[in-house]
Amino acid sequence: MSSRRSANIRWIVVAIGVLSLGIAWAAAPRSEPRQPPSQSVAAVAPAAVHHPVQLHLPAGLGTIDSGLRNVTGEPIGIACSNCHALHAEPPFIQKTTDLKRFHKDLRLVHGELQCGACHDPTDRDKLRLADERRIPMQDVVQLCGQCHGPQLRDWKHGAHGGMSGHWDLTKGGRVRNACVDCHDPHQPKYPTYAPVQKPRDRFLQSPHGEAPGHDAVPHAAPAPRAPTKAEAPR
Numbered sequence: 001m002s003s004r005r006s007a008n009i010r011w012i013v014v015a016i017g018v019l020s021l022g023i024a025w026a027a028a029p030r031s032e033p034r035q036p037p038s039q040s041v042a043a044v045a046p047a048a049v050h051h052p053v054q055l056h057l058p059a060g061l062g063t064i065d066s067g068l069r070n071v072t073g074e075p076i077g078i079a080c081s082n083c084h085a086l087h088a089e090p091p092f093i094q095k096t097t098d099l100k101r102f103h104k105d106l107r108l109v110h111g112e113l114q115c116g117a118c119h120d121p122t123d124r125d126k127l128r129l130a131d132e133r134r135i136p137m138q139d140v141v142q143l144c145g146q147c148h149g150p151q152l153r154d155w156k157h158g159a160h161g162g163m164s165g166h167w168d169l170t171k172g173g174r175v176r177n178a179c180v181d182c183h184d185p186h187q188p189k190y191p192t193y194a195p196v197q198k199p200r201d202r203f204l205q206s207p208h209g210e211a212p213g214h215d216a217v218p219h220a221a222p223a224p225r226a227p228t229k230a231e232a233p234r
Contacts, residue, residue, distance in 0.1 A: 051166070051173035055141070058180055062125060062137035080124035092116040109187045118143060118185070144179040155179075 063077025070076055083102070092115040093099065096108045108114070120128040127135050127143050135142060145152035154160035158167075161182070165174035179185070 048170045050169045051171075053169070053174045053176060055138075055178055056175050056181060057138060057140075057178050061140070061180065084124040092119070092121060107187060109189070110185070140180055140185070141178055144185075148179075151179075 060075050060077040063079055064083075066076045066078050068076040094114055096103075096106050099106060116128075118127055120126040120134050123134060125137070127137060127140065129135060129143060130146050141152070141155070145155075151160050155176075161177045161179070163174055163176045166172035167174070179188075183190075
């Protein structure tokens, strides 16, 4: 009798435990099923279009002006090799005063440099770097930059040489000047000029066209006024 009662008690305990687990599971908070990450891709703005930067070079660079013009009015140049290839190349001269037949009006005032410092002795249509490499005439900026480092640095940053066009290349293109656009490679120093007239500052100029300060045109003295009764002598 006691064994049957113990068995019944055990079943009751098991039933109560199972029921408790069921109640606990039912009461547990449910988490939402995890969704896969969104596959939507944000719209990517198209890459900004950068317009080219062009290097301006003087017309006829590396040629001799023939004095003739083509149908568009541009000068017709003669390549250096057209003449230099006709005869054996003599060594470069050391002084321009030694030029007796060709380039007689050429003057070289560029430090202590001579012709062979920049021109290639075997190909007169090329320039020669200090390491003996030959480069085309169009790469003249590279040649000048060998000695003029600070100017080349400023030129690369846009502070030397001048340019035209757009600073923001997404708005339009840009044209940079080369060294030989402003400097004569044989006489690079700017000549001295006498000013034609004194500069006039448009911000300090009066509306009547008179410069302020000691340069101003004096106005006529005001007419004397009549004395008042208090000021009149008695």
